[in-house]
Amino acid sequence: MYDVIIVGGGVIGASIAYHLSRFQKRILVIERDKVGSHASSAAAGMLGAQVELKPDNPLFHLARASQLRFVDLVEQLENVTEEKLHLNQNGIIRLARTDEELMELAELHQAQSAIGLSSQLLTYDQICNRVRGVSPAVKGGIHVSDGQLEAVRLAPLLMKVAQERGVEVYENTTVLSLEIHHNEIRGVNTTSGQYFAETVVLAGGAWTNDLLPDEYHIPLYPVKGDAFSLRLPEMELMHTLYTKDCYIVPKSGNRLLVGATESPYEWDPVVRMEELFKLFLNASKIYPPVLDGEIEKTWSGIRPQTKDGLPYLGLDPDLPGLIYATGHYRNGILLSAITGEIVTDLIVHGKSSFDLQPFAPERWRNKHAISE
Known part of the structure; x- marks a missing residue:
């Protein structure tokens, strides 16, 4: 029995594992391929909070907060792993x-x-x-202060440190479905068996809907x-x-x-x-x-x-024990730092200091929130 299962070993799942590993939790990360595959290794690594997002976009302030965390995050990762992320500022x-x-x-x-x-x-x-x-x-x-780093190295280094702190990682393992009992999350069903946890975090990127019951599919x-x-x-x-x-x-x-x-x-x-x-x-x-x-x-x-260009980030009010951290599109690297911090706060403290309403997982269920 795990405290937390993170579905997805890309940069979002790796950041969540990294931040959460500082607490006394038994954590399992399940990745369908290799850690840092797909979009996480294909990214350019731009930390572009200012270059295209306007301040009236709900995503801007989240992106800016995440961007400001990267100097310390990169320093921590490089000091521990003795590998370089080549942060260019x-x-x-x-x-x-x-x-x-x-x-x-x-x-x-x-x-x-x-x-x-x-x-x-x-x-x-x-x-x-x-x-x-x-x-x-x-x-x-226009010149803005947005930086960039070696994206292909970020998720592996985050996960390397998380594993050194005790996080378990299963690669080449596909999650087939969520284990749900009485409308509560109990774990996941995978190609290598069942795994149980009090909390499941969906960080599976474009493949997120593969895990959800039809009635919970999100516009992704x-x-x-x-x-x-x-x-x-x-x-x-x-x-x-x-x-x-x-x-x-x-x-x-x-x-x-x-x-x-x-x-x-x-x-x-x-x-x-x-x-x-x-x-x-x-x-x-x-x-x-x-x-x-x-x-x-x-x-x-x-x-x-x-559909609305905003990630799904937060607790699902209809399925206790389920947390969404997906839909980051082109901003996965940029938003990884703050997403790891927010999900950790939700798990450890039950709340976040950030206003997550614009990113609420249930917003798609409101017909007035998204024009289909």
Whole structure:
């Protein structure tokens, strides 16, 4: 009998295990593949709270709170594991190629300045002073302090520390269904047998509905994203470059990570040349030096999106013992720190200091909350 079973060993499940492992709980993590697979290893690692979220978005303040925790979190993980996450805090430059996009960035700057956040509007010449090689097609941009790290290493390091503290992890084990008795969660049924716990946390990403009874299915769907990485003869790019069509993220080893396409309701992980070509074309239009790069590898990830764009995070009032932590879409890495903290507080203290109402799991059951 476990105190907590976490379904999913991606970055969300790993963060929950890491934070919860500080308490005297018997914890089991069940992962259908390997820890940190799928979307968690496909992510670019951007901690982009400011670059695209406006302050009036309910997700913004949660994302900002999570972002601020990463300096300490990365330091803790690197000190314990003696491995590097290569946290880059040079910021992100969101580029504008049209007058309309310039106006949009000006509005974003104004909204963030109004609540005391630092951002800087840049002319094309000012961008060129920071980034050599930016295309003349760029009209301007905004610099924000959002950082980035090596996403592929985050979940494994979180889980490594959690295991050292006593968390059990079963990989290559699929959860088939929840074990429910008298409308209360009792555990899970898996390909390797039954496991019982007082609390079950759903952190299964796009596969969450596979575990739920039909009447509890949530409006969650997969969005496939293709990406690729390049190696350059020399690395001059220090800032992440971001547009609505693509992002270019500098990584260690003279590498650039370029992403990502969006294919809603697509489960097939095969990387399509047509999608990669569009992505490469978009990247070359803003940063021509990618044309000098050598293709390192290509990949795809299946990200969990929700109908209203907000994750499901919190206790299920209709199924005691069940906690949702899913639907983070493109913000899984960014939101992992705060999600681990919130779920831990819900389990240990029965409540969170954050307002979780916008992310309440039951909101989809209210016909007025989501327009189908």
